[in-house]
Amino acid sequence: MPFDAGIARQAVEWWVTLQSDDASDALRAACVRWREVHPEHERAWRHIEGADSRMRHVSDALGAAVARAALRAPRSRERRMAVKAIAGAVFLGTGAWVASDPGAVQWLRADARTGAGERRTLSLADGTTLSLNTRTAVRLSMDGDVRGIALIEGEIMVTTGQDAGHVPPRALIVSTMHGTLQPVGTRFAVRRTDEGGDTSVQVFEGAVRVTPKAVAGAGATLERIVHAGEQARLTADNVGPVLPLAQGDGAWTDGIFVAADMRLDVFLAELSRYRRGYLRCDPMVASLRVSGTYPLADIDAILGVLPHALPVAVTAVTRYWVTVGPRG
Template identity: 75%
Template structure:
């Protein structure tokens, strides 16, 4: 790449052509396939003109500012842009990324907190959406609301990366390979290896260093990131058990509760659940904000509720509990004491 001639347009004070060249380099280096030759070529481009280096530094600073929101944004946009063909689609992707990075990165993410998740993912679901996939190896995935996964099934190891949300996995036999290839499920905190099983993995929201695994059949080995240096921190979770894990360890294993995993069938099951916890779970499946007044937070909810209509569930609450439901709009609902 060489420096383009001066452009009459700019993005955030940086020549638009240079900004887009910098993004092209960033995309290629962030793809995971960068060679030493490519890295050296990028260094030469940066050294060719002070504006090149200035644009590059701007991207690095933007990436650092956003790590707490999205992980490494560079990897996210690289995956998205590299999937676009070298055509108008690719050019438009790079142009859009440049605009985001040089003219308001923070605003872009703040207005669409799932945008980076969608860029990084091969498959994702929206608010209140569940989606079922059957992979070539026979594995079945059910993605819960606001979830995203990245798939790598072509190598010696089958890999499912959970970027956000929750997924139910029924492992396939990988009939085309003998012996079957290992299947790994990777989250931000740990690597899980199922052993002929059906299980669910949930990753906490942005900034939450925690995940959960629930095993319905077989067993799952959970190896936190720390187990790379301490093999003793890995743990096997068996059928009928669940565990919370962080990047450091696996918390105490407990028994599954009634209704765990019911979301895969479009239901939420509450068994003597606190009202505030029930509303927090329900909020995952609807847009907007549901507030629980502390005065009623400790009330208990039991029952099985279809997730297809969360408004109907909220409307039902005053018939079952001494509460009121006040709506400014359907996107701002407060559950409080009955007046």
């Protein structure tokens, strides 16, 4: 009898949670209670108890990445992808999961990726420099007639190379789920917003041709050219208005985050990208304003100084669950 998808993921989430160093007797007891709520819960748990042996049969492309991601912080992107991967591999079989969840497959099969708070810079074969911001995954294709960078998740900074080994140089295409971006001798940043809402492009040198997925190859009547000092947002069927860059855009490549009269809830949402776990802003203080330049190397240190600048208190239930709320 097939398993309900929701119950399968719940079972995997419990299983992953109990592998953590933070697993307490109370958590183990809660898992037992969950198993007792319904016979299907217990059936799913018994099935997943053999996960260790089953995971040995998962393809190499998934195995190591899943094993590392499974122990990441609760509510993190890595954790969610790991749960999807394990549930699919254990309850559906790898082939069925590949067909049912291609987004998770792309993430796990990325050529390069970063975790929370991690940044990497790559020198590609064509001379392009590619910087990956926190929680980012990319696929690379430099062997064909077109140089390709597919942004699966997160944010990148691209400084285009000359492609000296090819005459004429091959086109460089950056793609996301929303469309394509083709630079003309440029330095630019591309970011996919959380949960795939849209794609933003910020141009620091040169220009970038931005084409929505829906019109690519069909006259591209909605494409726009974004020039140095400008930015725009891209959805699958439209390119938004071209606007000037904001103060501090691109500073993450130097390990800096710049806030200019930013709402506190927006500020904390940005910081949460660089920190494992859940960083919550109480609605009562969400509209407070933050300005300043902050080093991204230690997010907890930034949180530690907030009560000295604003009427807020920072409360940590665990190291993975932190709330910023009103003082007193």
